[in-house]
Amino acid sequence: MSVTRTTCPYCGVGCGVTIDPSGQVTGDRDHPANFGRLCSKGSALGETLALPNRLLSPRLHGKAIGWDAALDEVAARFADAIAQHGPDSVAIYGSGQLLTEDYYVANKLMKGCIGTGNMDTNSRLCMASTVAGQKRAFGGDIVPGQYEDLEQADLVVLVGSNTAWCHPVLYQRLIAAKQKRGTRIVVIDPRRTATTEDATLHLAVKPGGDVALFNGLLIYLIDHLQTNHLFNSSVTGLAAAEEMARAHLRTLERDTGLSQAELYLFYDWFARTEKVVTVFSQGVNQSSAGTDKVNAIINVHLATGRIGRPGMGPLSATGQPNAMGGREVGGLANQLAAHLDIDGTADRDLLARFWKLPRVADKPGLKAVDLFTAAADGKIQALWIMATNPMVSLPDADVVRRALERCPFVIVSDIVADSDTARRAHLLLPAAGWGEKDGTVTNSERRISRQRAFRSLPDGVKPDWWAICEVGKRLGFSEQFAFQGPADIFREHAALSGFENDGRRVFDISALDGITAADYEGLKPFCWPWRKGEQPTARLFADGRFPTPDGKARIVPVAPRPPVHTPRKKRPLILNTARLRDQWHTMTRTGIVERLGQHRPVPQLHIHPDDAGDIQSGQLVEVTSDWGRALLIADITADGRAGEVAAMMHWTAATGSGAEIGPVVNPAVDPVSGQPELKHTPVSIKPLATRWQGLLILRDPPVTPPKAAETLIVRQPMEGAWVYRLTASQYAADPSTIPAPSGAEFVSAVDRTRGKIRWAAIRNGQVEALFFAAPADQKLPDAEALIALLALNPSDPDMQASLLAGRLTQTAPRSPQICICFGITQEQIETAIAGGCQTTEALGAKLRCGTNCGSCLPELKEMIRHAAIVHA
Template identity: 50%
Template sequence: MNINAPAPGLLATTPLPTPTKTTCAYCGVGCGVIATPDGLGGAAIAGDPAHPANLGRLCVKGAALGETLGTGHRILHPAIHGVRTTWNRALDAVAKGIRDTVDMHGPDAVAFYLSGQLLTEDYYVANKLMKGFIGSSNVDTNSRLCMASTVAGHRRAFGADIVPNCYEDLDEADLVILTGSNTAWCHPVLWQRIEQAKARRGTRIVTIDPRRTVTADSADLHLPIAPGMDSVLFARLLVEIAERNELDSNYIARNTIGFDAALANAQEIAPSRAEAAARCGVNEIDLATFIEWWLATPRTVTCFSQGVNQSAQGTDKVNAILNVHLASGRIGKPGAGPFSLTGQPNAMGGREVGGLANQLAAHMGFSAEDIDRVGRFWQAPRMARGEGKKAVAMFEAIERGEIKALWVLCTNPAASLPRADAIRAALRKLDFLAVSEINAHADSLIEAATVVLPAAAWGEKDGTVTNSERCISRQRPFLSLPGEAKPDWWQICEVAKRLGHGVAFDYASPATIFREHAALSAFENEGERLFDIGALADLADEAYDALEPVQWPLPRGATAGTKRLYAEGGFTHADGKAHFVVLAPPVLKAERSADYPLLLNTGRVRDQWHTMTRTGLSPRLAQHRNAPFVEVHPEDAARYGLTDGDFAAVSSPHGQVELRVVVTDAQQRGSLFAPIHWTDATAARARVGSLIHALTDPVSGQPDSKAVPVAIRPWTMRAQGFIVSRRRLPMPAWLNHARMTVDEGEVVSFASPRAPDALHDLLSNWLNLWTSPLNQRNPASGLYRSASLVRNRLEILLSTSPEPDETGLAWATELLAKESIDAATRRFILAGRPPSAAGSTGRQVCACFGVRSGAIEEAARAGADSVEAIGKVLKAGTNCGSCQPEIRKLLEGMRMGV
């Protein structure tokens, strides 16, 4: 979509860059983006002020998308057993692998594993091929790891997977509950809307989270709930809504069933406020405050995310939240409703087309009626007759040898699934593994593959995505496909043709697929299924290309989407009612033990995404949290002999990782927190997925990654240091290290049990720095540095010492970015600091403008004593705003002398 065509009559020898409206590649907020290619393979990125999801705002990850478009890491050609081949041979091999497996072992010996980062059109054809033409439902998605419990909870309560509300409700709410959501970091654009509502209308914010996150630091009330006890909290709320006569009795009577049983169940789970507070591990006064605020505030939105979903009782947690909104009639109304904040950019689109193993397309299930309907629409010769294996069960079946052939698209199960080490081994047991991927460094996946297919990346893809508020947006290409890369939908359709299904998969473009998807949503649908986008089923190619963001339902004849649902009922159970759900007794399914006395909670950091295959390419995103870490409460640190900044080994029955220790009272006693992002491509012995157990929710099949029994112990490191280099370095497997991209190169930080001098010698030999004229050895301090310059440019610098050296690292990174180092600066190369270090010290706080904590502290001492004042002086916090809670906390610490 060209939004900057040259004016009539304007002549130019060089065409102007054409801005393209597209959608961000990251979380489920679904922000609109304007990308302007630079003609060199990159693009300038800006927020789209016309997109309803973000109104021009972008978080730092979205703003940095232009820094992630390089192709140096890309897979550019098909390969069979690691040898480059043609597309014809590669596609023939994939079709043969599937056909041979079906012929020898049946269709259920084949599986597809998909991703919430696929476009809806990719998802649609993958599901159609597997469930309608191969004849198996063994097609699941990494969305199973993040949102499956929400899907199951919605279906139990509403009859369909429906988010009832819209983002505008965050602007109009008087109380926002954030449960299991570090919104300031994981959904920053929505967090800005919430904070603006707080400033404009006095909206109160309550966080419910075992950790005191930066989101909690900015909340009016934080409830540090015990792991797994969310449903106890909401059960008690339901009891008090009934006891205080705050029920919407008319709504309950007209639109729901099962309330009495749900209330009796809630009374059993949380018979008194005192008992509920004790089980939840929260102060009874704080619990009372939460309940009073809820009862007094009709405009209440409850946002929930991974902390609710990623649990062995995640579906019950979701239904506990839905129960209180149904009981109070606070659903589908302005400023009121339960709101699932989706993790991935197109998890919702995947749910629409049946991307989960327990669903058919267009929100249909595996009833005989739905199977028949979808089969007739597709003219499918081999319709799957029942649910397939969900993600964890799918890979357990691979381990057992039941699934023989697998096609993985746009995700890496070897890094992200529970028991990641075992999954790596299972992938090598397959008779056939096809991988559609962009990243040549996909951890262990590429090495195990029979066939590797180069896929299209963000910026090259063409199709649609659906965000958390049911808004369908176009993702448009603005870059050419590099090498021989091809879109995922094209790859799937070409394999389908080779399997003999050419007529059913003869799509000319994503627009053709989308029209069929929209038509299926309306097929024999007289309002029984709320997912209906029949109004889009006849879009011409030009109209599809120009499609503006639109919410569903959008049935035939409709000219505008629907913002809110269920305020007047209209549920999609056969009886037309919402169903209150009776909850199982809330207990931790995996208990601590003498061998594993702590619980591990996993999650994200602010500036990284999943396994960093995209965000890891951006220099500014690397600075905020540049290496793997584990957070430990001070009392646990003392108990287990851990010191802030040192290293610890964290182990479970499934694996071990070695992480830097962060001691913080934001972490609960008895629990640890570690982020999920680092893999062997970006670190060594830091894959947190290797620790996670395979315990899943019995309803949704979603794995529990928030309460994993683990042990921790000191892991002595005598030497630490860093390498800055202009090229990617092959690092020795024995070295604990982490990589990050910086301007003009990369930084590798490392630690080792070896003494600093011995380690420096080993690494100098490894890096061929032994004979460099730039060497500094100070045995008294344990400091050793070596560097190499070529034509007055720093090529590589190695620093080894007993302790971390953040100032030295910042200086070395600054030197690496210099095109030429003058004589006056050259003598400071090994000094570990610039001639003047003012403002350049400390960790990066604001990634948008590269502002470090040292600069903020200097500005504060000079009188900038508020977040707003810091913004005026340094610009920090004035763009995406996700660093504002940290700036606020830093200023508060300075005032308190911390």
């Protein structure tokens, strides 16, 4: 066996990964996205291969069936719905976890063969505003720059991006450039995050203030003669944008929440620095004004010519590994494949001729939020969900639940059967996971890379592209889906990109339309476009030419406007949603790795001290909006602005029952992009007295506990067992909330005087599970000590009785891990700092923390600074 080169399945950086014959995962030193670096999540990929509760056969209404029967059922349900209700009664909801080849055939099935635009993706929640803004400005969904621009810039502006946690490898490239070249870093974010630790300037902008901030910058640049008069011949709309921006200049400080001194310092730096890169991410996109925010950022780069040249330009940092690849093949409901326009008659005719179909979809389909609302209203008769968990990721999750309950037939293709969404499916299809997939992905700098399989498919598991093609054949389109493998699909995708393309569409990889299977297998990373007879083009627009009818870019007039829903007396606080450093989306993979759960093990609500009142850190709190509620653990911190709270989006019914934030989140959407307002939800909070606590330890793979009123149940992997911690506002929890093993004998003990409950589940003489419950003011046994005893497989009744009694040697509470790569705890780091390690370099030399992926470096700096303050 030789080393396999593939890509990481997490964020849009698109890091290269190598797998050696022993299964060891390392960064690919030859991949231009990461040059060998990996973040904590990527480094732990090898630990996510053996998933608990892996879906290994199709299941119809909970019963295992064969693939032929399953695909016959999908085709029949789709055909019946189309015959009775029309093509718009069926839909596919995909994911940036799909490979481009999967996306291509799904889009071909829906928008080509079936003729409906109802093919959307969770990229709608991630990058749709960027897509819309780039199309308005450039005439196409095109990221102009490269990652290397971060290393060549003199000023890097990070807007709505906690890059240190969400794109750690890019962040480490930026910090290395700062150390080498003195690059200034400006972070524009309402919250103080790990990213602000290395910022030269942090602008804690008011939520929704981005348009006003960049409009103000545009006026400053115009007034200080910083517009590029040579480049202005390549743009239109500057006068209209200036007029609109000036109309709101008087309220700039109010709209941004920033002082005049802060604003002018940033504006002066931008004006005096030629090489400026502006990186923006979900804090910009996930807004009811997201598209306008994107255009406000692009406007200042177009007006000053800071685009298309080394070290300058706007750069969208994509959230998912193949969000851009999906967009290339029409994964969004308002797109067609190969960047063709669904609203354009000529484009539709071109695609129909290429696919040899009489017609293709002639209008946009339903975007994500509207799609599930339509299903909840009974308008969708068959819905196929692939590689995503909309019950957790979409706003107003109760509508998603009603959609899945009301839709007559829901298919879910996934790798596990126990996601919040999969549990509501009529048919489950077992899909290939990372390490088993074969195809291509495109990262945030337009770089296409191969994702190669290095594991055989488990029996009963199939790739998504194969399942889609088999359904297409059953619906009568055998010619359109006669693919033998992903290389065939990629060839057609490449050929379509160049078909009758006169240069109007920048996306063009027609140089590969005849690629052989062997060359496809060995394909090295490249940036599009790669036109026939040319070399790949990395950086675009330096010549001032754009794919618009007149060849000019558009500076788009945009005006500040408040979010759709704003705080009021009943809901006085703003909820922001964010991401954890070491977890990915809904924790299907990362949530099974013990070390990835050590840094932030519980779902928290971050509350400013001015808003906390009597709430204490560690207390159970309820956060409520007009759409739903969640239970979280309070964290009182001044990292955010007063009047604002923040919660992480990862927790699900399986990993944090009660803590799911989706039901709380505001479902308002951007009118242009359809992207939801995930960063701005009016909420109220109230403390819940913690009267009861529980500890459950299971040997078996994890299960999903049922919901219980005012009870938070958090799951963690630990030392080969699964630990559930329960926190409730009642003295006695409903026993039905405890996910007990089935088929076991239960031995219990109840101390009614002290309010304690204990039981052990015993199967074949071996303890399979332990449960302890007590009032909040009493101690529970130590989980690590219990697990250590369970590992001994105690069968002696006296030992089992000791377990049940909880008579164990108490161990010191586990210190949180700060450096996940090397397992270095907070206690170890604090000891080293007290012993004289006053720099991150000194800590790295002593403990190795911060010397691998670098994700912990911001926190190490904060700990050093805090220690200096305490001992000053």
